[in-house]
Every structure is written in structure tokens, then in C-alpha cells.
Amino acid sequence: MAKVITVTSGKGGVGKTTSTANLGTALAMLGYKVVVMDADIGLRNLDVVMGLENRIVYDLVDVIEGNCRLRQALIKDKHQSELYLLPAAQTKDKDAVSQEEIIELVDQLRDEADYVLIDSPAGIESGFKNAIAGADEVIIVTTPEVSAVRDADRIIGLCEAYDKGQPRLIVNRLRPKMVKSGEMMSVDDVLQILAIDLIGIIPEDEDVITATNKGEVLTLDKSSRTGRYYTDIARRLAGEEVPIEPIEDNPTLFERISGIFRGGR
Amino acid sequence: MSDVVAIKGARGGIRVIINDACPWDEALSALQRQLEQGSALLQGMRVSLEVGNRQLDNDAVQVLRDTMASYQVVASTIQAESRDVRQAARAAGFTTSVPVVQPPVQADIPPSVVMRNLRSGQVLRHHGDLTLLGDVNAGAEVIASGSIVVFGRVRGLVYAGAMGDRNAVICAIELSATQIRIADIRARAPEDNTNRGPEIACIEDDQIMVHLWQDYRR
Numbered sequence: 001m002a003k004v005i006t007v008t009s010g011k012g013g014v015g016k017t018t019s020t021a022n023l024g025t026a027l028a029m030l031g032y033k034v035v036v037m038d039a040d041i042g043l044r045n046l047d048v049v050m051g052l053e054n055r056i057v058y059d060l061v062d063v064i065e066g067n068c069r070l071r072q073a074l075i076k077d078k079h080q081s082e083l084y085l086l087p088a089a090q091t092k093d094k095d096a097v098s099q100e101e102i103i104e105l106v107d108q109l110r111d112e113a114d115y116v117l118i119d120s121p122a123g124i125e126s127g128f129k130n131a132i133a134g135a136d137e138v139i140i141v142t143t144p145e146v147s148a149v150r151d152a153d154r155i156i157g158l159c160e161a162y163d164k165g166q167p168r169l170i171v172n173r174l175r176p177k178m179v180k181s182g183e184m185m186s187v188d189d190v191l192q193i194l195a196i197d198l199i200g201i202i203p204e205d206e207d208v209i210t211a212t213n214k215g216e217v218l219t220l221d222k223s224s225r226t227g228r229y230y231t232d233i234a235r236r237l238a239g240e241e242v243p244i245e246p247i248e249d250n251p252t253l254f255e256r257i258s259g260i261f262r263g264g265r
Numbered sequence: 266m267s268d269v270v271a272i273k274g275a276r277g278g279i280r281v282i283i284n285d286a287c288p289w290d291e292a293l294s295a296l297q298r299q300l301e302q303g304s305a306l307l308q309g310m311r312v313s314l315e316v317g318n319r320q321l322d323n324d325a326v327q328v329l330r331d332t333m334a335s336y337q338v339v340a341s342t343i344q345a346e347s348r349d350v351r352q353a354a355r356a357a358g359f360t361t362s363v364p365v366v367q368p369p370v371q372a373d374i375p376p377s378v379v380m381r382n383l384r385s386g387q388v389l390r391h392h393g394d395l396t397l398l399g400d401v402n403a404g405a406e407v408i409a410s411g412s413i414v415v416f417g418r419v420r421g422l423v424y425a426g427a428m429g430d431r432n433a434v435i436c437a438i439e440l441s442a443t444q445i446r447i448a449d450i451r452a453r454a455p456e457d458n459t460n461r462g463p464e465i466a467c468i469e470d471d472q473i474m475v476h477l478w479q480d481y482r483r
Contacts (some may be wrong), residue, residue, distance in 0.1 A: 123387075150385050154400050157384030193402060193420075195382060 002035070002110040005117050005237065006135035009107075010151030014143045017171040018208060020119040021049045022227070024249045025217045026234035028083035032114040035074065037086040039131035040121040041096055044088035051078060051215020052085050061089035064101045070108050079220055086115070094127040106134030115237070124158060126223035132159065138167035139199065144174055146183040149193055156196060168199040170233065175204045176249050187246075200233035202226060269295035272303065272410070272428055273290075274392035276365065278311030281340070285317030293332065298334040302449070306408050306427035309390050313342035315364065316350065326353045331464065354449070383407065403443060412436075422446070433469045440464040440475065447473055 007020045009111035017040075024036035041061065047053045058073035061138035063086075070086075077083035086109070089096060120131035132138055138159050142152040152169070159167050171187050178184035187201055205226040210265045211218040235242045267337065269292055271282040281299070283292050300307065308405040314329065321329070325406070326343070333340050343354040344362045351361040378396045384390055385404030393413035401407055405421035410428040415437040426433030433447055439460045446454050452473035461476035 150404055152337070154385040154404065157387050160384075 002113045002116045004106055004110065004134055004136045004163045005115065005139055006039075006120055007117060007141060008120035008128060008131060008155060009122065009141045009148070010124065010128075010155040011142075011148045015141050015170075015202070016122070017045045017049050017119050018093075018212065019116050019139075019141050019170055019172065019202075019230075020046060020216045022219045022230040023234050023237070024083055024115075024229040025080060025219045026227075027115050027117075028077070028080035029219065029231070030127050030234055030238065031082070032238065033082045033112075033114045034080075034115045034117065035084045035086060035109050036117045036119065036162065037109070038119050039102070041088045041121060041144065042090065042093040043121065044090050045083060046119045047075075047087045048215065049212050050085060050217060052087070053215070056087050059087045059089040060105070061092050061096050062104060066095050070112070074112070079217075084180075092180075094121070094125070094130065095210035097130060099130055099133040100159045102130045103134045120221075122227050128155075128158075132162060132164055135164060137171060138164050140167045141172050142190065142194075142195070143172050144187070144190055146177070146185070149185070149190055153194055156194060159230065164194050167204075168197045169194060170200050170202060170241050171198065172202045174247055175203045176203055176247050198244060199236050199245060200229060201247050227237045271301045272299060272392065278313060279307060279314055279392050280315055280317045281381055283317070283319065284345070285319035289319070292319075293328070297332060298330075300333065302339055302340060303410065303427055305338040305424055306390055306392065307336070307338045308410075309388055310392075311342060312338060312340040313362075314340045314359075314448050315344040317364070318346045319350070321345070321350045321353060323353045323356060325360075326357045330357055336402070339442040340458055352466075382417075385421075401442070409433075415440075433467075434464040436463070436478070440466065445473060445475075 002076055007016050009016050020036055024034050027034045035044060038044050047056060052075050055075050058068040063070050063073045074084040074086055106116065118131050118135060120144035140152050142148045150172045154168055171190055175184055179186045191198060203226065206226060208218055208226060218224050219230045221227055232242045269284045269287050271323045271404050273280045273282060283296060287378050326333065341360060342362055343359045344364050345351050345354065346364055354361045361437045373420040377391050377393060381391060381407035383401045385402055387455045391409045393409065396414045397407060398416045399416060401419045401421040401423065402415040403420040407413055407425050408424040410430065411431045412427040413423055413425045413435050418439040419437040420445050421442060423442050424446040425435045429448050431448040435447065436446055441460065442454055445466055450468055450473050460478060464475050465478055465481050466473055466475045
């Protein structure tokens with residue numbers, strides 16, 4: 001029976017889809033069977049980030065409407081044999097499915113994998129409600145910005161109202177230099193407001209942008225520092241005790257070079 | 266004046282009691298005054314109207330409903346002694362009930378203690394004094410007809426004396442509210458939002474003053 005985890009944020013553009021793709025990949029690399037599901041019907045992205053767009057034949061709405069069987073809609077990842085994507089429909093909108101239908105679909109997925117990760121749309125409307133309807137656990141992604149934290153706070157309140165328990169938090173796109181100079185909220189500042197458990201910190205990393213544009217998930221690159229942070233989060237999701245270390249500044253040139261010699265690409 | 270329309274707290278809602286002895290337009294304008302003052306508190310609460318032995322026809326019930334609606338207050342129930350009034354109320358979409366004999370000694374509105382954090386978008390309303398053990402985050406609101414004590418950090422909106430009580434106060438361990446309101450007066454937080462320790466806000470000379478708790482006690 002799979003554990004179903006929804007990745008959400010309230011605010012758009014803080015890294016839900018990137019985090020879903022990376023965590024899915026990281027869990028698969030740890031040996032788990034994983035399905036990542038794109039619940040952002042009408043604005044799908046997860047397939048693009050994972051470079052699987054051109055393999056889509058059927059989507060989530062097709063499964064719900066009975067146009068195909070679930071397994072026909074699951075797309076196998078290019079790199080990880082135990083990672084599958086259930087894409088969202090692009091030509092429909094959020095009202096194409098109901099909460100009950102999503103819960104039923106998610107229950108079917110439970111038999112297919114160890115972990116089901118659901119990429120939620122931004123906002124607090126029906127799309128978000130659908131995305132958390134079937135979840136056992138919720139992960140909130142935020143950036144250290146007042147607006148993103150405010151929205152995250154709202155979402156945590158809604159998760160409590162929907163009896164989803166207390167979500168865990170990823171602080172994404174942290175810039176240690178700006179925190180040090182007092183220009184950016186620190187992780188502690190964020191935690192003081194949100195008062196929930198932290199599951200990981202991801203630093204700002206330009207490589208995410210290049211990876212996304214290529215349709216390659218960064219975690220696949222074993223020399224990537226950000227990829228390692230995602231792998232740590234995946235371990236914590238799987239129940240391992242991995243301490244959360246504070247993020248230091250970007251790696252120096254020396255560290256980058258020695259990274260290459262350590263067998264990175 | 267306040268005898269004409271009385272507001273009382275009830276389990277899970279609020280009772281609006283309209284005196285049945287005074288003339289109808291007097292009752293109506295008293296109701297309007299109360300709604301004017303207390304709409305922020307009443308909007309989100311379950312309101313039941315009690316009209317006692319007053320006779321109201323269909324039109325009067327309609328007027329009652331429209332008056333409340335113009336302040337975005339929705340009454341769900343009308344309690345009336347007269348069967349005709351209850352019938353008219355049902356026709357206008359209210360549920361109705363027959364007055365029950367109240368126990369002779371009724372305790373005043375109980376103070377309430379709430380233990381939770383209020384997050385953005387959440388609103389806590391209470392008729393009476395309210396103690397909150399937790400934080401009021403930015404974007405959250407606390408509204409009470411009495412005083413509000415927050416054993417925590419306030420970053421959202423707090424509104425005490427929401428039925429017009431200017432003696433109500435607001436206390437908090439950290440009062441960094443975006444806006445505070447007591448009765449009909451509002452104040453904005455100063456731009457520098459450094460935490461000065463526990464504070465109390467109250468009305469002095471038609472203005473909201475915020476004092477450090479240790480200074481105020483003296």
C-alpha cells in the first residue's frame with residue numbers, strides 16, 4: 001500500500017513541480033516504486049519538467065472518464081524504471097474531475113507503488129482541494145518571502161480544516177548570503193511564523209533552471225548539491241533519521257572542481 | 266435604548282432579543298443601530314432572532330430579514346410566541362422555534378479560552394471576553410464584543426468591543442498587529458515593528474493608546 005503525499009504551496013512559482021519531480025526521482029533512486037501524479041489539470045507542467053511530454057497518450061481525466069485503464073496512462077520515466085508519471089489533462093479544466101473521483105483514482109494508485117506524490121496546483125480552490133483529497137500527508141513548499149509564507153500559512157490552516165494533520169515544510173530557493181546580510185528571511189524566521197516541522201531546505205540553484213529547460217531532473221546528477229538535498233528529504237519521507245544541516249554559501253570553485261574529480265559529470 | 270434590542274451569547278451563536286413592548290419602528294431602528302455597531306462580529310455567527318409576543322405580518326418579517334441582510338447578517342431562526350408570526354417567518358425562509366422558559370438565574374456570558382494558532386484566513390468570533398493561547402498570524406482575525414487577551418504573538422487584525430464597548434482592551438505578549446480596533450476606533454501599527462514586550466491597548470481620549478504592560482500596571 002502506497003503512502004500518498006501531496007506537494008502544495010498556495011502561492012505559484014515557489015517550486016511545487018520541481019520538488020515533486022526531484023523527490024519522485026530521489027525516492028525511485030532509493031529503490032522505491034513511485035508514481036508522480038500531476039493534479040494541475042489545464043496547466044500541466046510535471047511532464048515537461050521530467051521530459052516526458054512527448055510520451056503522453058492518456059491522462060488522468062481519461063482514466064477517470066474510463067477512456068483507458070490506469071496502467072495505460074502511467075508513463076514510465078526515461079531514467080528510473082520504478083518511476084511513473086500520471087499526467088494531467090491539458091485541454092480540460094479543474095472542474096473536469098470531482099474530489100470523490102480523485103480519491104477513487106488515488107486508491108487505485110495505492111496498489112501500484114510504494115509512494116504516490118501529487119503535484120498540486122497553486123491556489124486554494126477546487127484544484128487544490130482535489131489534490132489533497134486523497135493525501136495521507138501534505139508537504140508545503142515555500143520560499144523565504146513574506147508573500148509565499150503568508151500563503152503557506154493559509155494552506156496549513158486549510159489542511160487542518162480538512163483533517164490532513166500537520167503538513168511538513170520545504171523551504172526552497174534559500175540564499176544564504178542574503179540571509180546573512182539580513183535581506184532575506186532565515187529558515188528560523190519562516191518556522192517561527194508557520195510553526196510546523198521542517199523536512200528540508202533547498203538553496204537557490206541556477207542548475208534547476210537549466211535542468212528544467214532540458215527536461216532532466218537535477219537529482220539524477222549525482223554531483224549536484226541540490227540533488228543531494230532532495231535525496232535527504234526523500235530519506236526523511238521514507239522515515240530515515242537524516243539531520244537537517246544549515247545551508248552554507250554556494251560551493252566555491254575549488255569544491256566544484258573537486259566535485260568533478262569525485263566522479264560528477 | 267439598549268433595552269429595546271439586546272444581544273446575548275448562546276451556545277454556538279448569538280441571540281438578538283427584540284423587546285416586544287415598544288413600538289415597531291423604535292425596535293427596528295434600535296436593531297439597525299446594533300447591527301451598525303456589531304456587523305463585524307455578527308456576520309460570521311449563527312444568529313437567532315427572538316421577538317417574544319410581538320405580532321409581525323409577512324411584510325414585517327420581510328423587513329426584518331432585509332434589514333439584517335443589508336448588514337450582511339443572516340439570521341437563521343426566529344423565536345416567537347405567536348403562531349401567526351412563526352408561520353410568516355417560515356414563509357420567509359426562517360426556521361422557527363417556540364420560546365422556552367429560561368432558568369431564573371442566568372449566568373453572564375462566559376469568558377472563553379481558546380487554545381490554537383490562528384492562521385491566515387481564519388477568523389475567531391466570540392461574544393464576550395476572549396483569551397487566546399496561541400498566535401494570531403498575519404491575515405487572521407479575532408473579533409470579540411468584550412476584551413481580547415492573546416498569550417502569544419499578534420500579527421493579524423484584532424477587534425475588541427465589537428458591539429460598541431469602548432472599555433474593552435486588547436492585551437498581547439507581542440502586539441505587532443497590522444490593525445487593531447476597539448469599538449468604533451481603529452489604529453494602525455507603527456511602521457517599525459520591533460517587539461517591545463507585552464502590551465495593552467485601550468481607548469483614551471477617543472484614541473487607541475498602546476502601553477507597555479509594565480508601565481500600565483503602575
